[in-house]
Amino acid sequence: MIAYGDRARLGVLVPSGNAVAEPELRAMLPPEVGMVVTRLPLRGSSEAELLAMAGSLESAAGLLADARPDAIAFHCTAVSTFDPAMADGLRRRIKAATGLPALATADALLAAVAKLGARRVLLVTPYIEAVHAREAAFLEANGMRVVGGSCMGIDTNTEMAGISPAAIGAQARAALAAAPHADLCLVSCTAIRSGAAIGGMEAELGVPVVTSNQALAWYAMRALGLHEPVRGFGRLLSEA
Numbered sequence: 001m002i003a004y005g006d007r008a009r010l011g012v013l014v015p016s017g018n019a020v021a022e023p024e025l026r027a028m029l030p031p032e033v034g035m036v037v038t039r040l041p042l043r044g045s046s047e048a049e050l051l052a053m054a055g056s057l058e059s060a061a062g063l064l065a066d067a068r069p070d071a072i073a074f075h076c077t078a079v080s081t082f083d084p085a086m087a088d089g090l091r092r093r094i095k096a097a098t099g100l101p102a103l104a105t106a107d108a109l110l111a112a113v114a115k116l117g118a119r120r121v122l123l124v125t126p127y128i129e130a131v132h133a134r135e136a137a138f139l140e141a142n143g144m145r146v147v148g149g150s151c152m153g154i155d156t157n158t159e160m161a162g163i164s165p166a167a168i169g170a171q172a173r174a175a176l177a178a179a180p181h182a183d184l185c186l187v188s189c190t191a192i193r194s195g196a197a198i199g200g201m202e203a204e205l206g207v208p209v210v211t212s213n214q215a216l217a218w219y220a221m222r223a224l225g226l227h228e229p230v231r232g233f234g235r236l237l238s239e240a
Helices: 021-028 047-065 086-098 105-115 129-141 157-161 165-178 195-205 212-223
Strands: 008-015 033-040 071-074 102-104 120-125 145-151 184-187 209-211
Touching: 008 021, 008 047, 021 033, 021 195, 021 212, 033 047, 047 071, 047 086, 071 086, 071 105, 071 212, 086 102, 086 105, 102 105, 102 212, 105 129, 105 184, 105 209, 105 212, 120 129, 120 165, 129 145, 145 165, 165 184, 165 195, 184 195, 195 209, 195 212, 209 212
Parallel strands: 008 033, 008 071, 071 102, 120 145, 120 184, 184 209
Antiparallel strands: none
């Protein structure tokens, strides 16, 4: 089935170096939900690069608005969790530029963790230490306890896309072994191939697993008024 967006259409802003978010989101969204995508410049993980990604936010969002989506998502975990106020600012700018409802990956992650009733979170990322630490601080600022986890020290989206699902699973397994009291594993980053591994990780770890792309798909569906289950991508999406 070709998803032209006859039922709903989501606009998505992704980092320019990210080749993973689009195929994962398209697989996770229900049939007849279309997706249109525009890129913003981001390949590496330095503070300057992350902050510069939103420099042309209004013009990029305006291009998406030409395709008449029902909502626009800013989809980068590292940028939207940069500090507690970042996501709100991104949403406000998108809405002001387009008049459309706006959401961000940070919003989706917080809502997903709340939906699953988790408080003690493992944070597993491919990031360099500074990005990982900022996301942990963001989660803590929003009422969660980051009780463990790890980062891989990887800088670019291209390198992140090369991480195997097996390596992601092994990282999560080691994190849970070191913090067995965690009640959720957050596998963060829109640029890693985590989608197909969610169900297997949940079965092995015994706790819900939330990923950035999965959370955005789930959260966007709710923003579009869709509440149906999507099978194959973990507990979050499988529940209506």
